[in-house]
Amino acid sequence: MAGVRADIRDRDGRALRHAVLTVTDAAGAQVVRATADGDGAVRTAEQLPEGSYTVTAAAVGYAPVAVTARVTGAGRADLGTLELGPQEGARLPEPGVWTIDPAHSRVAATAQHLGISSVHGRFTEFGGRIDVAEDPERSSVEATIRADSIDTGNAMRDRHIRSADFLNVTEHPEITYRADRVSAAGGERWTVHGELAMHGLVRGVDLDLTCLGSGPDADGATRAVFRATTELRRHDFAMNYNQVVAAGIAAIGTTLKVELDIQAVRGTALPGTPQD
Structure with a gap:
């Protein structure tokens, strides 16, 4: 070709x-x-x-x-x-509201399987906003994920994850994250201090955040790019289901590695959507 x-x-x-x-x-x-x-x-x-x-x-x-x-x-x-590579000296973008663009973002989680491999999943329906304050450390985040939008590439496994053994999406259809404090971690790195509500429980969860910079897109909107990671313990959210397949080996790892690749657009609405 x-x-x-x-x-x-x-x-x-x-x-x-x-x-x-x-x-x-x-x-x-x-x-x-x-x-x-x-x-x-x-x-x-x-x-x-x-x-x-x-x-x-x-x-x-x-x-x-x-x-x-x-x-x-x-x-x-x-x-x-x-x-x-990231822009040199990237910092938090200019103060104001930034709306998360799901079409150009990714919310993913990885769990260990049988102690030797990994299962990768992602949520396909989510949204939220980032409020960058004049004082960067007073910035805040609000995000909501539809729990039933989990996709691991296997329909049977996805149904199990949606069941009461794990997310119990019938009783807890949404996963939410709210943060109202950010602390500098050096260079373009920040720590977001917030609370994650999942499976009917609320726990403090910090995100390791990297701001990769901001700039105009092809349509004239201003976008900012972030990457964030954290690690969750399943038992903190009462998701204790597991199977022991051999002596000392569990089918599913006890922790989840969460990776967020986020693009956010300056303003309260995404391009092409009506303004309130």
Whole structure:
């Protein structure tokens, strides 16, 4: 297949969904522009004349990377993996309300299975807002997740997770997180101090937050990019179901690693949605 091909990822190897790849010719004129898919892959369909081109990969919150590509006589160039690092000196974005954009965000959790492998899941329905205060440490977060939107790629397993053994989504349809305090952890890193309500219980949960920066998108809106992680203990939320499959080996690990990749849009509503 002709065209330019590349996989765009961050320094941790994670796909940068919706990153943009721009190809310019020797005169500096743009000849093609394409957006990465959900796996961070860009595959342009245009066949380019043989020669040298400059290819720039960019994503909101990351420093752009430019490379020289040699297009062959077949009209193609395979750039492999392009790795983007965070913007230097990224801090919390400007004060105000930032609305979480679920279409460009990810809420995921990983549990250990049989002590030797992992089960990965994600929630597909969620939303919320981030209020950045003039005093950054007084910033706040409110987020809600639909518990029944869990997706691990296996329908039988998802039904079990939704049952009373785990999330009990019939009685507890929502998972909420609220925080009203943030503390600096150095550089672009922050600690968010909040409370997580899940399975009918409320527990204090801190998020390790990295602000990757902010900037305009293609539609003129201003976006900010965050990454956050934490670890939850299942028994803190009375989800104690397990099976012992061998001496000393449980089917499911006792902890969950939670990873959040969040894009938020400046304002109280997402582009294309009605304002209150």
